[in-house]
Amino acid sequence: MAEQLHIVTLGSDNIDRAAAFWEALGWSRRFRESPGIAFFQSGGMALALYPFDKLAEDCGMVDRGPGFGGFTLAILQPGPAAVDALIAKAISAGATLQKPAEPAFWGGYSGYVLDPDGHPWEIAHNPFVTLQPDGGVVLPG
Secondary structure (H helix, E strand, C coil), X not given: CCCCCCXXXXXXXXXXXXXXXXXXXXXXXXXXXXXXXXXXXXXXXXXXXXXXXXHHHHCCCCCCCCXXXXXXXXXXXXXXXXXXXXXXXXXXXXXXXXXXXXECCCCCEEEEXXXXXXXXEEEEECCCCEECCCCCEECCC
């Protein structure tokens, strides 16, 4: 597997304000049909802005508590079986299972592991995002 980081998600207290900041820096907002979250294409990666408390809840951590810095890192996989396999591989390499993979409310399949330093990594299948042959991602519209 190629070394890839597909999505960085930042927790935000005000999505509209945060999105306006990134747009002012010249970033183009994408996938506007998805309410409550803002997406930006960044080369072969994506930046997402999501409510801080919901991001903490999604990865099974305490909102603004010890160990949660308000961000997650994501690696996308081509399907649920690949998600499960990568989570198992991460655990065998020293990660801790934070949240088992399961169907996600947004239509994908997702789970979380904490790397050996406690950083939350989402391993997910997102059927709305195109994985490129070079490992990059392309967000819709």
